[in-house]
Amino acid sequence: MHQLRSATKSFISALTGIAIDKGLIKSVSDPVLPFFPEYQINNNSDAKQRITIENLLANQSGLDCDITNSQAVGSETDMDYSADWVKYTLDLPMSDVPGGKGMYCSGNPITVGRIIEKQTKLKLPEFARQTLFSPLGITKFDWYFQPDSSSAETYCQLSLRPRDMAKFGLLYLNKGKWNNKQLISEDWITASLTKHSVVQNVNYGYLWWLKYLNAGGTRFDGFAAQGNGGQRIYIWPAQNMVTIITGGNFNQQSPADELLAKYILKGFTNYR
Known part of the structure; x- marks a missing residue:
């Protein structure tokens, strides 16, 4: 854990x-x-x-x-x-x-x-x-x-x-549904991932960050649960993907987003 x-x-x-x-x-x-x-x-x-x-x-x-x-x-x-x-x-x-x-x-x-x-x-x-x-x-x-x-x-x-962080992300990717059972209402998922404020110059929902990352000149829009040290649960609707990163870069700049852009999102671009 x-x-x-x-x-x-x-x-x-x-x-x-x-x-x-x-x-x-x-x-x-x-x-x-x-x-x-x-x-x-x-x-x-x-x-x-x-x-x-x-x-x-x-x-x-x-x-x-x-x-x-x-x-x-x-x-x-x-x-x-x-x-x-x-x-x-x-x-x-x-x-x-x-x-x-x-x-x-x-x-x-x-x-x-x-x-x-x-x-x-x-x-x-x-x-x-x-x-x-x-x-x-x-x-x-x-x-x-x-x-x-x-x-x-x-x-x-x-x-x-x-892997359990990923389950949580997948639940949101699938609009609150898990094994054909609605665990959280779709309305709540939508509201949570809708912009309600701007925090630290990033759009913000209900305790979710509405973020985008750039990879090779392509913008990827996602939703993130994130924590100090590089903890990330990212949901990428257009790519039908959830990405998880854990890290120990506490109280310092984490490379989590850079790693996502460079080594994962890059695979969804057309450049070489």
């Missing part, structure tokens, strides 16, 4: 869709704060009360949290060592309106994961096992989803075998 780092976020997106399909979450338009009546929210405001699940999925919460902005109040490291990652996230001041600028903030999907737990009455890994992993024949996985300081060095991340 290999750690997925932030590619885990795309699995949280899938589980959100499954929870909505099952009627356990009403819709992505649901406001977030009412799910957490146990919290006394700091920096509360009308804008914060308008944050929806969709805003979290599209990294458009408006909370002052952006991994690329050193001036942001929200810090992923501070969150990692805090007693409650969800409260840490929801306590942040607002730097934009909900649905505004796309800002990469790991507290957003963590909060969605906790909402799923509340609505399903199951721990997130168990809900994943029952509704996603078991139907896909995924029997080996490691997922400690405990959003507090006990996860400071493991990041609440999922670990899978590459």
Whole structure:
């Protein structure tokens, strides 16, 4: 098994869709704060009360949290060592309106994961096992989803075998269907892989990157779950292909996309 780092976020997106399909979450338009009546929210405001699940999925919460902005109040490291990652996230001041600028903030999907737990009455890994992993024949996985300081060095991340990462990609390539059974609604797959925001100058869906790579002068459009170190689950609809890369280039530039373009996508071009 290999750690997925932030590619885990795309699995949280899938589980959100499954929870909505099952009627356990009403819709992505649901406001977030009412799910957490146990919290006394700091920096509360009308804008914060308008944050929806969709805003979290599209990294458009408006909370002052952006991994690329050193001036942001929200810090992923501070969150990692805090007693409650969800409260840490929801306590942040607002730097934009909900649905505004796309800002990469790991507290957003963590909060969605906790909402799923509340609505399903199951721990997130168990809900994943029952509704996603078991139907896909995924029997080996490691997922400690405990959003507090006990996860400071493991990041609440999922670990899978590459072949099982590929199953997840194939599920999306086939519009939510696996062995003729619809595990995730086609509508959710479409919505997840539709542009909702722009994050780090890349189009962004519901915790999926809408990316393209160039190989030999040809543009290849795809969808990616990706994580620190070079973790990639890429879906290439036009090529009817899923590509998986795992890597250990943590906290540095990964060659994953270069490898894909140079050694895999190149095979789909006409040049020599």
